[in-house]
Amino acid sequence: MSEAKKGAYSCSFCGKLHSEVKKLIAGPDVYICNECVELCGGILQEEGLPAKQVRFDLKPREIKEVLDEYVIGQEHSKKVLSVAVYNHYKRLKNSGVISEVEISKSNVLLIGPTGSGKTLLARTLARVLQVPFAMADATTLTEAGYVGEDVENILLKLLQAANFNVEAAQRGIIYIDEVDKISRKSENASITRDVSGEGVQQALLKVIEGTVSSVPPQGGRKHPHQEFIQISTDNILFIFGGAFDGLDKIIEARNRGSCMGFEANVQHVSDQKRDVLCYTEPEDLVKFGLIPEFIGRIPVITSLGKLDEETLVRVLVEPKNSLVKQYTKLFEMDNLELEFGAGSLLAIAKKAVERNTGARGLRAIMETLLLDYMFDPQHSADGGKVLITEGMVNGLVFGKNCFENC
DSSP: OOOOBTTBOBOTTTOOBGGGSSOEEEOSSOEEEHHHHHHHHHHHHHHHSOOOOOOTTOOHHHHHHHHHHHOOSOHHHHHHHHHHHHHHHHHHHTTTSOOSSOOOOOOEEEEOOTTSSHHHHHHHHHHHHTOOEEEEEGGGBOOTTSSSBOTHHHHHHHHHHTTTOHHHHTTOEEEEEOGGGGOOSSSSOOSSOOTTTHHHHHHHHHHHHOOEEEEOTTOSOOOTTSOOEEEEOTTOEEEEEEOOTTHHHHHHHHHHHTSOSTTOOTHHHHTOGGGGGGGOOHHHHHHHTOOHHHHHTOOEEEEOOOOOHHHHHHHHHSSTTOHHHHHHHHHHTTTOEEEEOTTHHHHHHHHHHHHTOTTHHHHHHHHHHHHHHHHSHHHHSBTTEEEEOHHHHHTEETTTTEESOO
């Protein structure tokens, strides 16, 4: 019950006076201010709303068509990923149906060089399916009790993406990048503790297979006197990604060993170096440093090829959020027209190939290329138009922020 203080009323919840808030709403012998109303509304929104429904209606072909709008190339990987995701959420849709057959989930491993589209594929999938999405870097993880992030912190990121709606988070997608960096140091078991390699793989086993984890809501290390959020990982789809440098040599060695004799066809792999990763087998990943138990919980393995110049040009112009469209829109905001001359886009793609950065490196090249124009748009433009030529791209010198011979 509120009290009158020197002729003024106060909020029954926070105690603030009428003069200290914008609005004080009166009820039967009680008052509530606008700030407490907003706070209560936020709590109800976070805890009381039902989880957003996952889009179960999409077929694999439809999922791939949406991926095609954002990811250029990598046709086989998009097909594999579309089928794996479709089967995963079809399994969830029918989880309440009594069946004699229990269907296990299919976690996914994406193998490919940097800038080939691994992260973009996972992020686009989450957007298509309208599910919470969290991304983590495997290199920051350590075994429990050591300096670094615990595995449970990944689940906390997913909870945060779902606004702490546990039901929604339990149907989300987690993408763990740089998984190749947690390979154990040698193929044989070590007597010393490998806390950032094999130890992390061991810690991930139960989580990716399916368990109920206790997640500290504030993150950090667990301690006995804090509350935990219980989250089941049974229906969380885990997608792993990594470059796996050196895996191609392991695959080639295996193929050479199985192709002995004068009539053996040894060009199967070695003559097609960029396609070597397509022949990845679990035994190759074991030799690389992943433990068999970890690989066994990731049944779907697909590889992404290195993007060539022609594909990188398509990446620049074709996706819905392509870089050319993004920068054109940025210049339009300054009432300027951005135009790329003949051969300029191919020259940008060649620069990315030379730097071995794939699609991810295209933005860095564009930023360096357009820096002067964005710094002083009106004075650097010619008649309200900015024309990027092939010579300007070829004369680009990284690290000096200047043009030469353009």
